[in-house]
Amino acid sequence: MAIKTEEMVLNMGPQHPSTHGVLRLELVLEGEIIINVIPHIGYLHRCFEKHCEVMTYPQIVPYTDRMDYLAPMGNEFGYAIAMEKLLGLQIPERVEYIRVIMAELQRISSHLVALGTYGADIGAFTPFLYCFRDREKILSLFEITCGARLLYNYIWIGGLSHDLHPDFVRKTREFIKEFRPNLKEVNDLLSHNRIFIDRTANVGILPIDTAINYGVTGPNLRASGIKWDVRKEDPYSIYHKFDYEIPVGEGTYGTVGDSWDRYYVRVLEMEESCKIIEQALEQIPEGDVQSAIPKRIKPPVGHVYARVENPRGDLGYFIISDGSTSPYRVKVRAPSFVSMQILNELCKGYMVADVVTILGSIDIVLGEIDR
Amino acid sequence: MKNAEEILQILKENFPESNLELKTDQPTEAVLIAASLEIDKLSLFLRDSSELLFDSLMNLSGVDELKESLLSVYYHLESTSLKHKITIKVSTDRNKPEIPTVSEVWKAADWHEREAYDLFGIIFLNHPDLRRILMPYDWDAGYPLRKDYENPEFYQGMKVPY
Amino acid sequence: MIYDFLVDLFGNSSIANIIAGTIQSLLPLFAFILPFALFAVYLERKVSAHMQDRLGPMRVGWHGWKQTIADILKLIQKEDIVAKDNDKLLFNLAPIIVFAGSYAAFAAIPFTSIFIGTEVDLGIFYIIAVTGIVVAGILMAGWSSNNKYSLLGSMRSVAQIISYEIPTILVVLSLVMISGSMNLHTLSEQQTGYAWNWYIFGGPGAELSKYLLIPFMFIGFLVIYISTLAEVNRTPFDIPEAESELVSGYHTEYSGMKFAMFFLAEYANMFAVSAIVVALFLGGYQSPIGYLGDLIGAKWMIPIEQFSWFTIKGVFFVFVQMWLRWTLPRVRVDQLMTICWKYLIPIAFVNLIIIGLITLL
Numbered sequence: 006m007a008i009k010t011e012e013m014v015l016n017m018g019p020q021h022p023s024t025h026g027v028l029r030l031e032l033v034l035e036g037e038i039i040i041n042v043i044p045h046i047g048y049l050h051r052c053f054e055k056h057c058e059v060m061t062y063p064q065i066v067p068y069t070d071r072m073d074y075l076a077p078m079g080n081e082f083g084y085a086i087a088m089e090k091l092l093g094l095q096i097p098e099r100v101e102y103i104r105v106i107m108a109e110l111q112r113i114s115s116h117l118v119a120l121g122t123y124g125a126d127i128g129a130f131t132p133f134l135y136c137f138r139d140r141e142k143i144l145s146l147f148e149i150t151c152g153a154r155l156l157y158n159y160i161w162i163g164g165l166s167h168d169l170h171p172d173f174v175r176k177t178r179e180f181i182k183e184f185r186p187n188l189k190e191v192n193d194l195l196s197h198n199r200i201f202i203d204r205t206a207n208v209g210i211l212p213i214d215t216a217i218n219y220g221v222t223g224p225n226l227r228a229s230g231i232k233w234d235v236r237k238e239d240p241y242s243i244y245h246k247f248d249y250e251i252p253v254g255e256g257t258y259g260t261v262g263d264s265w266d267r268y269y270v271r272v273l274e275m276e277e278s279c280k281i282i283e284q285a286l287e288q289i290p291e292g293d294v295q296s297a298i299p300k301r302i303k304p305p306v307g308h309v310y311a312r313v314e315n316p317r318g319d320l321g322y323f324i325i326s327d328g329s330t331s332p333y334r335v336k337v338r339a340p341s342f343v344s345m346q347i348l349n350e351l352c353k354g355y356m357v358a359d360v361v362t363i364l365g366s367i368d369i370v371l372g373e374i375d376r
Numbered sequence: 377m378k379n380a381e382e383i384l385q386i387l388k389e390n391f392p393e394s395n396l397e398l399k400t401d402q403p404t405e406a407v408l409i410a411a412s413l414e415i416d417k418l419s420l421f422l423r424d425s426s427e428l429l430f431d432s433l434m435n436l437s438g439v440d441e442l443k444e445s446l447l448s449v450y451y452h453l454e455s456t457s458l459k460h461k462i463t464i465k466v467s468t469d470r471n472k473p474e475i476p477t478v479s480e481v482w483k484a485a486d487w488h489e490r491e492a493y494d495l496f497g498i499i500f501l502n503h504p505d506l507r508r509i510l511m512p513y514d515w516d517a518g519y520p521l522r523k524d525y526e527n528p529e530f531y532q533g534m535k536v537p538y
Numbered sequence: 539m540i541y542d543f544l545v546d547l548f549g550n551s552s553i554a555n556i557i558a559g560t561i562q563s564l565l566p567l568f569a570f571i572l573p574f575a576l577f578a579v580y581l582e583r584k585v586s587a588h589m590q591d592r593l594g595p596m597r598v599g600w601h602g603w604k605q606t607i608a609d610i611l612k613l614i615q616k617e618d619i620v621a622k623d624n625d626k627l628l629f630n631l632a633p634i635i636v637f638a639g640s641y642a643a644f645a646a647i648p649f650t651s652i653f654i655g656t657e658v659d660l661g662i663f664y665i666i667a668v669t670g671i672v673v674a675g676i677l678m679a680g681w682s683s684n685n686k687y688s689l690l691g692s693m694r695s696v697a698q699i700i701s702y703e704i705p706t707i708l709v710v711l712s713l714v715m716i717s718g719s720m721n722l723h724t725l726s727e728q729q730t731g732y733a734w735n736w737y738i739f740g741g742p743g744a745e746l747s748k749y750l751l752i753p754f755m756f757i758g759f760l761v762i763y764i765s766t767l768a769e770v771n772r773t774p775f776d777i778p779e780a781e782s783e784l785v786s787g788y789h790t791e792y793s794g795m796k797f798a799m800f801f802l803a804e805y806a807n808m809f810a811v812s813a814i815v816v817a818l819f820l821g822g823y824q825s826p827i828g829y830l831g832d833l834i835g836a837k838w839m840i841p842i843e844q845f846s847w848f849t850i851k852g853v854f855f856v857f858v859q860m861w862l863r864w865t866l867p868r869v870r871v872d873q874l875m876t877i878c879w880k881y882l883i884p885i886a887f888v889n890l891i892i893i894g895l896i897t898l899l
Contacts, residue, residue, distance in 0.1 A: 015686055037871065047510040054495075055521055090404055128774070128868025134590035194865070200774055201867045217431050217456055220484025233456060307403040310435065310452050310463065321435050323450065336437035346487050357690070358870045375510060 026371025049375040057335040062302040070156040073373040078111035079315040081160035087311035087322040099292030109278040114143040115316035123365040163298040206259030209351040209363035220343040223318030228254035229262035235314040264366035339373035380406040412466040416476040433482035438492035442523040477503040495521035578805040616794035628682035633799040635675030640803040650841040661722040683791040701878040702768040708886035709762040712893040726822025733826035738819040766811035812855035823848035
């Protein structure tokens with residue numbers, strides 16, 4: 006039988022190279038084996054929901070950017086969809102196409118960060134730089150459209166802030182052409198590397214029922230084997246017009262739902278996003294992107310709950326309106342907030358090094374956990 | 377796929393003495409209003425009944441209704457197999473807010489309820505670990521998202537700037 | 539030769555012997571290794587940068603060659619922080635021991651045929667013993683830092699180094715069996731001739747045993763290269779300094795010159811183990827293609843050529859170590875131990891037995 010050792014409490018404190026943001030993890034260890042992981046959040050709480058109650062509806066859009074700062078287009082998209090559902094607005098087709106292209110580019114960029122930092126946590130420093138090199142190209146595409154590299158304030162209620170730059174379509178096509186071989190290069194370097202597989206396969210296995218009960222969504226849920234994607238189940242905008250697959254974890258190198266699956270589902274999703282972008286660029290119609298933006302937004306009394314597929318899961322906005330120009334209550338259902346709860350379950354029985362692996366595979370952003 | 381009226385019918389059949397009603401005059405979707413102290417029994421039924429199978433709690437949010445002096449909680453449920461959704465609202469008195477927890481039924485509710493407790497002061501009965509989650513653990517100046525909340529002057533000896 | 543020259547310089551007395559001996563032993567240190575460590579830091583930054591599709595240091599001097607000098611100057615003038623609860627004696631002693639352990643190994647490494655730091659008959663045995671002192675230094679560093687992370691890191695490092703010394707020694711033993719001497723100088727001398735006479739290709743001579751040995755020599759070479767990678771804490775075995783888990787492991791709490799000593803010791807160690815592998819398997823300072831000095835009849839050129847061949851081979855293996863670092867992810871602690879005890883040690887043992895049998899032929 007094992008020698009009984011004393012329990013040690015180790016603090017992976019708020020400042021740490023691998024907790025992705027300011028997160029404090031209290032690890033209760035016995036030697037190197039984890040008994041309990043207690044996450045402490047709230048270091049980045051900026052009272053987004055309280056602010057919303059004193060701002061007008063259009064003023065909230067830049068604030069939604071700053072929640073999940075690695076996928077701001079997704080946040081703005083969700084907010085716009087929720088408000089347009091409440092107001093019953095019809096928006097021009099060109100706006101829909103551009104929003105989809107931006108959201109998919111944002112998905113690729115966010116997954117590149119997730120994969121790059123995951124590799125860096127495991128110890129492979131080079132794929133991190135390859136991923137960021139490709140991300141730079143995406144950020145410059147965003148820059149020519151709306152002027153900002155990270156936080157855009159682009160998708161407004163009823164339309165967009167600027168129309169596409171004349172060079173945008175050509176540059177995006179070039180980007181996609183260069184991106185596919187680069188993706189293959191990162192794949193060869195990291196995904197099928199024996200040491201990487203030994204570190205991530207069979208680590209942190211998430212069964213399907215636990216995942217659904219805990220409310221996990223997005224790539225984490227799909228890695229456990231179920232094809233659940235808000236874009237197909239609850240279609241919003243014009244996603245029904247495109248032809249794309251939903252990648253699912255298959256347990257290639259271990260059990261279904263381990264960290265390798267969560268990592269690989271994201272790699273495959275980037276490829277699918279490329280397909281969607283190509284199709285959208287073919288079909289994009291002409292139009293005026295600002296014609297449907299209302300002068301003053303005063304929705305009817307009532308509430309709405311709408312969600313979009315963000316790179317980290319499904320982001321939900323619950324907005325209660327009391328008939329005035331400011332919302333009565335805005336609640337954001339952040340996917341990382343819900344996914345953090347499974348960290349304790351997944352880490353039990355593994356070693357300290359595995360906490361970093363599992364946390365990286367869940368892919369959290371503290372901005373949206375704390376809001 | 378069932379719509380809200382059918383779900384209400386099934387619930388009324390199984391819980392005849394409960395006070396359930398459907399509010400349908402909303403611009404987007406109907407809300408099922410239930411009594412606050414029965415929400416845990418209702419949740420268990422909603423999750424396990426073979427016609428409903430609501431296995432996923434999408435969202436749980438607290439709302440402060442100052443005019444009616446109530447604190448409400450909205451539950452948004454969804455079924456991944458039968459693909460229907462429902463919104464449930466429960467309300468409780470503002471001066472003594474107590475709602476039974478649903479974290480036994482859907483573990484996703486755990487942190488959502490902690491957040492509702494932290495920001496509104498709603499006590500969830502039988503919750504495994506009800507303490508503050510976003511505010512500092514020793515914040516004793518009230519519940520920030522309530523409409524009548526005011527910032528304290530000092531916190532642990534530091535002046536609160538705004 | 540240099541020894542005789544120095545003894546003459548100081549007058550032919552016993553004091554002169556001591557002085558000459560001291561200078562001769564210190565010569566590889568100051569004339570070669572310290573400049574090499576500075577160069578290796580710069581090399582690593584440039585190599586890693588070009589592998590990652592970026593440029594590395596470019597501003598300090600032409601293409602940044604003065605970067606390391608700038609870094610060392612910066613580290614020297616930094617404040618030396620010793621926390622209140624640290625064990626002062628151990629804390630200050632640890633970097634010195636690690637530094638000394640790494641550098642002392644160079645005394646027995648043959649740079650050219652006429653110069654070796656000290657002519658120790660137990661050459662390779664001495665080197666392995668001295669690099670073991672580093673273990674004590676790392677333990678001291680981890681413990682006296684009064685920091686749970688450092689303690690974890692240093693314990694892992696100690697386990698790693700001690701475990702991986704075993705395959706190293708087994709392979710060295712097999713080589714000693716073939717050559718009959720532990721003195722690295724003699725080993726290098728035995729591999730004269732062309733590249734075909736190197737031990738990795740079976741050694742000098744042309745009997746059947748030489749040809750039989752070749753595959754086992756390759757296996758031994760691989761085993762010793764991997765084990766020495768683990769000895770110097772380089773990726774894929776750099777768990778003790780795993781940045782993402784332990785924030786720099788056992789040297790988290792060090793600042794300024796003490797950190798610089800750990801840093802330089804690591805690069806010197808890298809070269810030391812490369813030099814050992816080169817001396818054992820790839821002919822030490824012997825040239826693979828013959829000497830230019832022989833061709834044109836200038837005998838004095840030969841030691842210089844040998845020195846440059848030795849440096850080239852050593853730097854090549856250091857480059858391979860850097861290449862591996864920036865390509866491969868890190869291995870987890872229990873997988874590290876599995877690799878050592880379940881794979882490398884049995885392979886090394888079997889290799890040893892087979893080589894022993896072959897040498898009996």
